[in-house]
Amino acid sequence: MQDFTGKTAIITGAAGGIGRATARLLAENGASVVVADLQDSVEDTAALIRDAGGHARAVVTDCATDAGAKAFVAAALEETGRIDILFANAGITGGLLPRLDTPSEDFMEVMRINLLGPWVAIREALPQMKAGGAIICTASVAGLRAGAGPIPYSASKAGVINLVQSLAMALSGRGIRINGVAPGLIETPMTAPLYDAARAKGREGKIGQLNPLRRGGQPEEVAEAVLWLASDAASYVQGQVLSVDGGLSAQLPFTPKWSS
Template sequence: MRFHGKSIIVTGAGSGIGRATALAFAAEGGQVIAADKSEAVHETAALAGGGAIAVQMDAGSEADVERVVALACDRFGGLDVFFANAGIAGGIDSIFDQTAELWAEVLRVNLIGPFLAIKHAAPRIVERGGGAIVCTASVAGLRSGAGGAAYSASKAGVINLVQTAAQQLSGSNVRVNAVCPGLIETGMTQRAFDYAREKGVEDKIGRLNPLRRAGVPDEIARVVAFLASSEASYVNGQAWVVDGGLSTSHPVTRQEFGKTAV
């Protein structure tokens, strides 16, 4: 019961990593606000039993982030943990086929969202004597070869953001870290997994990492729970990679200029 009586916000909690982590927090006694744009967040709260409240919100909207932080403080007397997990994929097209509008939206959700979480959550966490903020980055943010251009750039930004925030929160007892998932079966990747199953090649999913398999949301949730807990009391400003070893190499099919990758 590492989170007994702790006030916790999880964005992107409607499915995948966000749902798994919200349930993990609630199972360990956390008072959880499960937030997501999707109505599926209500199902997450129901699965968590009496330990969660569902809120539909846009993680890239400052007004919505302020509202959900205020709700946590009103309902639970303050805030201890914020897991800024909400994100969108943005496609895998070549940079030269993507639009500025697409990039703006990916950055708004994937990078500005965590910035807003830190901006509005950290002062409230300080009021409780300290706590943790965890942001979802990605192995795609470490180097090329694991995601589309807009998505990868946004996640690289998240990694630097947590480093910068950790420094600017010096002396506050608020730790800020990122988790960098590899290939995980979530709503964002579901189409690829479904396609592989349809074609009978499910065994090829995740074959490029040393564990030769994809991950599941609960494997990320366990790491997030650790980073958010007092067990990680000396972990700050770090990007924890959970990818089966994929980022030790990042093997990739090259996409040549003017050609479509095979």
């Protein structure tokens, strides 16, 4: 594992799930972290890190607003005077079912949080980042192809993938890397309704059966990928989106009879 001592990381959407797991892992590996979220429970994330001997500050804000992004950037600068890593991770599904009648305002709210959110975070943090800095955005396998999420959510995550690619080009020559992770099904507060429903029906064993590893993932497994992308070990990786999905996005939807 890389040593992040002396580095400062901002993590959005860190009240739980992938954001909290990543903040904890970065802090365990020496980073000072600023964790931001709409929910007050982001304070618990910071407290967990401090209790474990790490350095963390929480910012309760809407991360998809200019004011919110300015607030977490200011907090990082107040704490350590630098920003080395930005993990733009906050997101919502806007409902788990595919619908053909989604009202415009609901569609745009998903776009605002999932796509504008990373943009404002990056725009505000970039002027404070130096060569060697790393930005990671949370996309989703739902942004790669259809069938893994609701329509506005999938479209917003496809946008995140292109945001990563477009910014990689725009950052040419600056020594700042930008990449993304595309999680598959991960057990977090976002997917809790699905997990709860499966458990209630005694069908927990069915979760994740569509992917070759045949299980759902844990937030820590995504956090490990984020840390690698943030680290010098990924020093020549730019503009890529790494799927962390048990192999879901590697396959076509045929049942491989030979492997059952």
